[in-house]
Amino acid sequence: MTEKTDVIVIGGGYAGVMAANRLTQRDDVCVRLINPRPAFVERIRLHQLVGGSNDALVDYQSILAGGVELVVDTVTQIDAPGRRVILASGGDLTYDYLIYAVGSGSGEPTVSRAAENAYPISTLEQARRLQPVVDAAPASAALMVVGAGPTGLETASELAEQGRKVTLVCGQMLGPYLHPRARRSVARRLAKLGVTVLEGDGTTVTGVTADAVRLADGRELHSDVTIWTAGFSAPDLATRSGLSTDSLGRLLTDETLTSVDNVRIIAAGDAGAPSNLPVRMSCQSAMQLGPQAAETVLSRIASKEPARFDVGFFGECISLGRRAGVVQYAKRDDTPTSVFHLGNRSMAMLKEGVCKSTIWQLRQEARRPGRLDLWFKDRQRRKVVNAKAAPVDSGRPA
Structure with a gap:
């Protein structure tokens, strides 16, 4: 009888689902996906919620491969030496390999009383908490959106298109990722x-x-509802578990996405920091890092040397309400170019197509694991890593 290899994936977001599905290429791999919610959250649609x-x-049944067991629970600690995870329900699960795909959230507001009075929307629960507040606010209410990255732009546009009175507080620059020409068009x-x-x-914002x-x-500006979209942060699970992380709490890994502390722990998505030079926290990178993390595990099971990851970017697609959008193109290393498209219905339809395509990719990976390869490659990353990254690997226990 063939011995099974137990793999646990922590986090059922874009990266975690892609990783779990890719792992089912081998019949001798037992895959458990641990997630606190029984349904998949399209985080890129939370502003629409x-x-x-x-x-x-x-x-989840529509996007997970049949061989993946969904465990609805929360991991409170990783016991790396014991190869087990402690669950909030009180139990624990053991593993041979662990994929750490816990995602990211809004940056914790550090300004005075923001935590009590502002509404973040980076999670399903946060968005659901905000929705009835917005619904109950009169049409003349002043809505303040703090942060002018993609989430801020999309949230402000979504609400303004409904006739809401919206102020977008940028905290320096509107759309900092955008090329100046695209920024002016978005404005x-x-x-x-x-x-x-x-x-x-x-x-x-200072308070x-x-x-x-x-x-x-x-200045002190009146705000009936303040929505906080500024910044990213990673969950502190890795830090609490004694694993090496960067300043934002992302798990430090090498270029194969393997933890610098333990060869059996691999990161995927927003929660990893390869070579201490992480890529942008985004759905676009998560959809690529998930399968690559799984391939690292599969290579180790097969006693092969894992490949270095090579995530590249095409740019950024931002909805500006239901009837407009902008596409900012980029070099493969995620540097924005002067090329962009901003338009009405066609760009809105394109952004909607991008959102739908992510779910299509998850389903394709579930049905035919390992056969989908639509990624962009950054061929220059290895040079950047060799030139800039400080050594982070001091030897890993098994």
Whole structure:
């Protein structure tokens, strides 16, 4: 009888599902996916949940391979020496290999009283908490969106398109990833939607009360509902478990996505920091890192040397309400170029197509694991790593 290899995947987001599905290429691998929710959350649609146009949920049965066991629970600690995870329900599970795909969340607001008075929307629970608040607010209510990255732009546009009075507080720059030409075009679109944009020196938020936002330049702006979209952070599970992490709590790995502390722990998605030079936290990178983490595990099972990861980017696609959007193209190393497209219905349809395509890819990987390869490759990363990355591997226990 063939001995089974037990693999646990912590986190059922884009990276975790892709990794779990890819692992089912081998019949002798037992895959358990541990996730705190019984349904898959389309995080890239959470702003739509707030706006009421989508519930941002997908049935796991439609995107998970039949060989993957879904365990609805939360991992509270990883016992790396004992090769087991401790569950919030009180039990534990053992593993031969562990894929760490716990994702990311909003950056913890450090400004005065923001934690009590602002509404983050990086998780399903946060978005659901905010939705009824927005619904209950009168049409004339002042909605303040803090943070002008993709989530901030999409949230502000979604609400403004519904006729809401929205102010977008950038804290320096509107759309910092965007090329200046694309940024100017997005600013014009926001103005057309009626969004008030505050950017430049002095627009950093320094305090949030129940009905106002204070800025660094001393202004205090009335806000009936303050929505916080600024920053990213990683869960502290790796740190609490005694594993090496970067300053944001992401698991430190080598270029095969393997923990610098333990050869049996592999990171995927937003929660990993390969060579201490992590790629952008995004769905785009998670969809690529998930399968590559699984391939590292499969290589080790087969006693082969794992390949280095080579995630590349095409750019960024941002919805600006249900009727417009922008595509910012980039070099494979994620450097934005001067090429972009901003338009009305066609760009909105393209962004919707991107959202649907991620679910299509998850389903394809479930049905035919290992046969889907639509990735962009960054051929220059190895040179960057060799030139800039400090050594992080001091030897790994098995």
